[in-house]
Amino acid sequence: MKYTLSEDDIPTSWLNIAADFGGTAAPILDPATGEPVSREELARSMAEPLIEQELSTEPEFEIPGPVRDIYRQWRPTPMYRARRLERVLDTPARIYYKYEGVAPSGSLKPNSAVPQAYYNKQAGRTGLVTETGAGQWGTAIASAAAMFGLTAKVFMVGVSFRQKPYRRALMEAYGAVCSASPSPETAAGRAILAEDPDHPGSLGIAKSEAMEVAWANPELGYTRGSSLNHVCAHQTVIGQEAMAQMALADDYPDIVVGPCGGGSTLAGMCFPFLRDKLRGGREIRLIAAEPVACPTLTRGRIAYDHSDAARLTPLSRMHTLGHRFVPPPVHAGGLRAHDSSPLISRAVENGLMEAVALRQVAVFEAGIMFARAEGILPAPESSHAVRAAIDEALRCREEGRSKAILIALSGHGHFDLAAYEKYLSGTLPDDEPSEEVFQQGLDSIPQLATL
Amino acid sequence: MKYTLSEDDIPTSWLNIAADFGGTAAPILDPATGEPVSREELARSMAEPLIEQELSTEPEFEIPGPVRDIYRQWRPTPMYRARRLERVLDTPARIYYKYEGVAPSGSLKPNSAVPQAYYNKQAGRTGLVTETGAGQWGTAIASAAAMFGLTAKVFMVGVSFRQKPYRRALMEAYGAVCSASPSPETAAGRAILAEDPDHPGSLGIAKSEAMEVAWANPELGYTRGSSLNHVCAHQTVIGQEAMAQMALADDYPDIVVGPCGGGSTLAGMCFPFLRDKLRGGREIRLIAAEPVACPTLTRGRIAYDHSDAARLTPLSRMHTLGHRFVPPPVHAGGLRAHDSSPLISRAVENGLMEAVALRQVAVFEAGIMFARAEGILPAPESSHAVRAAIDEALRCREEGRSKAILIALSGHGHFDLAAYEKYLSGTLPDDEPSEEVFQQGLDSIPQLATL
Numbered sequence: 001m002k003y004t005l006s007e008d009d010i011p012t013s014w015l016n017i018a019a020d021f022g023g024t025a026a027p028i029l030d031p032a033t034g035e036p037v038s039r040e041e042l043a044r045s046m047a048e049p050l051i052e053q054e055l056s057t058e059p060e061f062e063i064p065g066p067v068r069d070i071y072r073q074w075r076p077t078p079m080y081r082a083r084r085l086e087r088v089l090d091t092p093a094r095i096y097y098k099y100e101g102v103a104p105s106g107s108l109k110p111n112s113a114v115p116q117a118y119y120n121k122q123a124g125r126t127g128l129v130t131e132t133g134a135g136q137w138g139t140a141i142a143s144a145a146a147m148f149g150l151t152a153k154v155f156m157v158g159v160s161f162r163q164k165p166y167r168r169a170l171m172e173a174y175g176a177v178c179s180a181s182p183s184p185e186t187a188a189g190r191a192i193l194a195e196d197p198d199h200p201g202s203l204g205i206a207k208s209e210a211m212e213v214a215w216a217n218p219e220l221g222y223t224r225g226s227s228l229n230h231v232c233a234h235q236t237v238i239g240q241e242a243m244a245q246m247a248l249a250d251d252y253p254d255i256v257v258g259p260c261g262g263g264s265t266l267a268g269m270c271f272p273f274l275r276d277k278l279r280g281g282r283e284i285r286l287i288a289a290e291p292v293a294c295p296t297l298t299r300g301r302i303a304y305d306h307s308d309a310a311r312l313t314p315l316s317r318m319h320t321l322g323h324r325f326v327p328p329p330v331h332a333g334g335l336r337a338h339d340s341s342p343l344i345s346r347a348v349e350n351g352l353m354e355a356v357a358l359r360q361v362a363v364f365e366a367g368i369m370f371a372r373a374e375g376i377l378p379a380p381e382s383s384h385a386v387r388a389a390i391d392e393a394l395r396c397r398e399e400g401r402s403k404a405i406l407i408a409l410s411g412h413g414h415f416d417l418a419a420y421e422k423y424l425s426g427t428l429p430d431d432e433p434s435e436e437v438f439q440q441g442l443d444s445i446p447q448l449a450t451l
Numbered sequence: 452m453k454y455t456l457s458e459d460d461i462p463t464s465w466l467n468i469a470a471d472f473g474g475t476a477a478p479i480l481d482p483a484t485g486e487p488v489s490r491e492e493l494a495r496s497m498a499e500p501l502i503e504q505e506l507s508t509e510p511e512f513e514i515p516g517p518v519r520d521i522y523r524q525w526r527p528t529p530m531y532r533a534r535r536l537e538r539v540l541d542t543p544a545r546i547y548y549k550y551e552g553v554a555p556s557g558s559l560k561p562n563s564a565v566p567q568a569y570y571n572k573q574a575g576r577t578g579l580v581t582e583t584g585a586g587q588w589g590t591a592i593a594s595a596a597a598m599f600g601l602t603a604k605v606f607m608v609g610v611s612f613r614q615k616p617y618r619r620a621l622m623e624a625y626g627a628v629c630s631a632s633p634s635p636e637t638a639a640g641r642a643i644l645a646e647d648p649d650h651p652g653s654l655g656i657a658k659s660e661a662m663e664v665a666w667a668n669p670e671l672g673y674t675r676g677s678s679l680n681h682v683c684a685h686q687t688v689i690g691q692e693a694m695a696q697m698a699l700a701d702d703y704p705d706i707v708v709g710p711c712g713g714g715s716t717l718a719g720m721c722f723p724f725l726r727d728k729l730r731g732g733r734e735i736r737l738i739a740a741e742p743v744a745c746p747t748l749t750r751g752r753i754a755y756d757h758s759d760a761a762r763l764t765p766l767s768r769m770h771t772l773g774h775r776f777v778p779p780p781v782h783a784g785g786l787r788a789h790d791s792s793p794l795i796s797r798a799v800e801n802g803l804m805e806a807v808a809l810r811q812v813a814v815f816e817a818g819i820m821f822a823r824a825e826g827i828l829p830a831p832e833s834s835h836a837v838r839a840a841i842d843e844a845l846r847c848r849e850e851g852r853s854k855a856i857l858i859a860l861s862g863h864g865h866f867d868l869a870a871y872e873k874y875l876s877g878t879l880p881d882d883e884p885s886e887e888v889f890q891q892g893l894d895s896i897p898q899l900a901t902l
Contacts, residue, residue: 002523004458072453073531073826080524084598102553104826106865146823147535166617166868173822173871371624372597375524375555414557414865417617420624 001083003245005076012063015236017271017343018229019059020278021350026317026342028055029304034448037314045214045222047123050116053230061233067115070147074103074110075237079245082407085373086393092402093393094251097386097409098242098269099376105170107379107411108265109140109225112234117144120221127151129213130223131181131206133261134160134333134381135167136411137225142176152176153220155183155209158201160333167415181206188212188310202326203262203337208310215312226262226334227307227318227341235268242406243272251404252282255392258408259384260288260297260355261334263341269408271343274352287392288344288355289384291363292432294327296320296340297348297355299438303445307339315446318345325441328431330360331419332380334410338441356388361430363387364423367413379411380419452534454696456527463514466687468722468794469680470510471729472801477768477793479506480755485899488765496665496673498574501567504681512684518566521598525554525561526688530696533858536824537844544847545702546840548858549693549720550827556621558830558862559716560591560676563685568595571672578602580664581674582632582657584712585611585784585832586618587862588676593627603627604671606634606660609652611784618866632657639663639761653777654713654788659761666763677713677785678758678769678792686719693857694723702855703733706843709859710835711739711748711806712785714792720859722794725803738843739795739806740835742814743883745778747771747791748799748806750889754896758790766897769796776892779882781811782870783831789892807839812881814838815874818864830862831870 027036042051053061063071082095100108120128128145131154132138138154145152154176161168161180171178181201182189188208192199199205207224214222224231246252256273258266270286277284288297300319307313309323318340321327325338340348347353367383369390370376378386389407396403413420422428433441478487493502504512514522533546551559571579579596582605583589589605596603605627612619612631619629632652633640639659643650650656658675665673675682697703707724709717721737728735739748751770758764760774769791776789791799798804818834820841821827829837840858847854864871873879884892 001520002458006457007453007455069452073529078524104828104863110826143822143826147826166865166872169868169872169875170828170865172875173819173828173868175823368624371594372626375561375594375598377555377621377624412555414617414621417620417624421617421620424620424623 001081003079003248005241005244007072009241009244010068010071010075011237011240013060014063014233015060015240015272015275016056016058016233017275019057020275021346029315031311031315045211047119047125047221049119050230053233054228064118067118070114076241077102079242081249082374085370088369088373089390089393089397091393091397092400093396094402094404095389095393095407096249096404097407098238099409100238101376101409101412105139105143106414107136107140108235108238108268109137110144111237111268112225112231112264113140113144115234116223117148117150121148121150123221125219125221127153127220128223129153129210129220130225131155131203131210132225133157133203133336135164135415136334138171138178139167141223142171142174145176146174153213154178155181155206157181157203157206157333157336158199159329163331163418164415181209183209186212200326200329202309204307204309204323207308208312211308211312226264227339229343231264232267232271232341232343235264236271238268238408239270239272242269253284253406254403255285255287255405257287257289257385257388257405259335259381259410260290260340260344261337261381263344265408265410267341267344270353274347286353287388288353289388290355290357291330291332291335291384292357292359293330294336295357296337298357301442301445302345302349304448305339305445316342318342319348320445321438322441322444324444325437327433330431331416332384334381335384358384358387359430361423361428364420364428366390367420368423377413378409379413380416382410385409452532454530454699456692456695458523460692460695461519461522461526462688462691464511465514465684466511466691466723466726467507467509467684468726470508471726472797480766482762482766482897496662498570498576498672500570501681504684505679515569518569521565527692528553530693532700533825536821539820539824540841540844540848542844542848543851543853544844545853545855546844546858547700547855548860549689550860551689552827552860552863556590556594557865558587558591559686559689559719560588561595562688562719563676563682563715564591564595566685567674568599568601572599572601574672576670576672578604578671579674580604580661580671581676582606582654582661583676584608584654584787586615586866587785589622589629590618592674593622593625596627597625604664605629606632606657608632608654608657608784609650610780614782614869615866632660634660637663651777651780653760655758655760655774658759659763662759662763677715678790680794682715683718683722683792683794686715687722689719689859690721690723693720697857704735704857705854706736706738706856708738708740708836708839708856710786710832710861711741711791711795712788712832714795716859716861718792718795721804725798737804738839739804740839741806741808742781742783742786742835743808743810744781745787746808747788749808752893752896753796753800755899756790756896767793769793770799771896772889773892773895775895776888778884781882782867783835785832786835809835809838810881812874812879815871815879817841828864829860830864831867833861836860
């Protein structure tokens, strides 16, 4: 069953949960001085209105008309009751999922790519540069750039670039230029390649390359697909719509689950519910589902760290496995981030959100089960949330309790079939990082007096 | 701009245009006797309610409740005004497109796969068997079968099987078993392979294999993704919704274009408009866009012919290039059919519909132009309709006239990126069949007294 909103129900503003955390949000620090980073410094790579949002503690940002006009192409996205999956699981749980794969590029990423392209165009920049893991963000930026007549340059994590050649082809179809990272095009990339010519890449390295290109080309705007406060805010259109749709279903979630890499899917779905709870609304469990291969929230430390490997980004206070941590090449490329969103980290630290780490094979099993029951093959990132939801639904069965579980289904898995094929043929690995890899990452976290 | 319908606007019945063509519809003939084929003969492979619809001249068929419940997952599909494309073309034309790619499997095919699975389940069959070209139909059947607890066996045209390995993987993710056709699994396949072990396959050959398996296994229901009357009827949900959406836009199309292989996309979009016209409604041009590589409507003959290569199917009166015609391996696998829908053929013959044949490179150019302007990368099949629409829009510009043009955008091109990549690198061929290939096809058309 689908819960349908009209276009009039597309949110008119983005929610900024930083407002709800009070004035206690940790500042972003300049690594050279240890002092809060200046707006001028941020403006070297980012468009002004995005910096404004990033640093703001206002509770809401108005969505510009031209952005809302483009949102209309796929928003409001549908929310469904997964009745066939419930039957397969024989669970008393009521499972709902909100599906962002109906967006033209197949994931939630255009929710933030479109405003980022818009603000950069307004600011007079002629092109965008960014990094991408699995390719969902790169595709969204490529498409948004084309809509606004901007160029797009994307550094794609090497292992995903090779696992998913058609993601690159799709970005090129939109007119973007895409390189495997680490690449010989930047000093950051060349330094990594000198150490290891076959380096699989990481989001941290790809970020360094994109930042470096942005700094060297002031006409280009650097854009980020997750983690940052303004990206989390843009994604709250998901949760705002979901709240209205749960009301249509005459229900309210006991549990909300989302995949967590950088954290913007999870933030986008959960923060509206979290605000509701913080303002006296209903109790609710918010669960971050991450891979055991990159367990940032469950094994990382809360510390000031860089978001990129070459330490070009300022320092943020967040869960981190260390900027030199390189996770095994699991297929949920979008979840291979050593760091989390500072706002998600704050929510976890304050006990407002839980996290679970899941094994790759169990995650793909859940994805296949979902596809056969509900008709939609989830992206591996989304399958993490599906796995966590199925585990909760099975617990409901054991306990004989009915709970409402809401899944943030961030995108479809049409570009991840090589991975699903491996799962079906029994050759998908279940890699975890070694203790040595963890230690190497943790050792790279800067030692700062401030926390 | 999107024109949004509510779930209450999902059609409650399928339109059967055969009713509007009067009692003049040509019967399906048994090739052995030259007489109209019996229901018993058809029932060897097809479920009874589908045969009923196939032979009916009733104007409408009611959509069963369980089918309509599944339709709700993605219907009504959106219709858009392509304002950014209009600006790129600098045309006074008003271009609209109705997008079926929001269905879980990414194309219009579930509109017929779901009812076909439903009726077969009702009839007590335990599985489905079918053929697929580009893989859109096979994917839809795989998914629909999973929803109803049926097995699915799919013969996929060999050249597409090899061009698009991830289509097969997606079918397998849904639990289907997929073979490259011609295959060694059937007598029909073995006969072709004996002649040419590297045969690229064709829809006609894949149909023979699927029919053969259905006949040998009475518990399996044979299903067809296009051409047949009942498939065309199922797809009319598209055109019925589009008529309501054009009314929302306070407009009416002067021209409707759809891709044409078997013809179900085109039929689905056009037949509701055609009925309106035949009942005294507005004048309208209906355009079938087909590839020069397989120009069934523009170069074929109207004749009784088989729909499959091994002559297992009964004879239908339609445009045909001959059941032994094998088109070059163009990337719009869904349009590589030697025969057309008998109902489409009738519309063309009666001057109610036009046809144009388009070159592959020009088609891909249109697909890329559409993707960059509108954000959606069309399937190569759909790009045929986009090309034809762009040509009409450019004509509007030359003539300084504004016309409303409606495109049937049948699906997304996420599984066709190898082909788009070839186009972008300038290596996409523009093959046409040789005169010899045409002659070989035409020579295979049976000589019958009846026409």
